[in-house]
Amino acid sequence: MTAGLLVVAVLTTAALVWAGVYFTFRGFRSLDHPPVPPKPKHASAVNSELKHFFEGKQCAACKRPIPAVHAFEPKPGLMNPKTREAIAWDDIPDADLAATLESHVAICSNCALIEVFRKQHPELVVDRHRTAEIPTH
Numbered sequence: 001m002t003a004g005l006l007v008v009a010v011l012t013t014a015a016l017v018w019a020g021v022y023f024t025f026r027g028f029r030s031l032d033h034p035p036v037p038p039k040p041k042h043a044s045a046v047n048s049e050l051k052h053f054f055e056g057k058q059c060a061a062c063k064r065p066i067p068a069v070h071a072f073e074p075k076p077g078l079m080n081p082k083t084r085e086a087i088a089w090d091d092i093p094d095a096d097l098a099a100t101l102e103s104h105v106a107i108c109s110n111c112a113l114i115e116v117f118r119k120q121h122p123e124l125v126v127d128r129h130r131t132a133e134i135p136t137h
Helices: 002-030 044-054 097-103 109-120
Strands: 077-079 105-107
Touching: 044 097, 077 109, 105 109
Parallel strands: none
Antiparallel strands: 077 105
16 A cells, blocks of 8 residues: 555656646747847937947046947936936937037946936935036036
8 A cells, every 4th residue: 555655656746847847848938939129219320320429438427438339238328417317328319419419418328227217216216425527518
């Protein structure tokens, strides 16, 4: 009788392990087809102009050099030096681009992320010893 219970226990364990493996691989197979990446927010001419604008610039907030802009990497943004309002790369308006670029200063992708987050969730941000000054034109 103990041998019969042992066989049942082994078969039950094997069935549970097989089911776990099956559902795990089934989940991995559904990940084989990642979602389609979103279409770019700007036309290629606007992207080229923005990339050129940020070339060789220094972040107005942290004073670090802004690295070259590449696809699928975090993008820099713009900040209004008077209001400190940041604009993320994807939200930079195509209309009147030249006027926007002239009236705003360049900020790196890290500072753009911080400032956009600060705007969206001010209750979650605590400033500590922020000494960087944004130059005016």
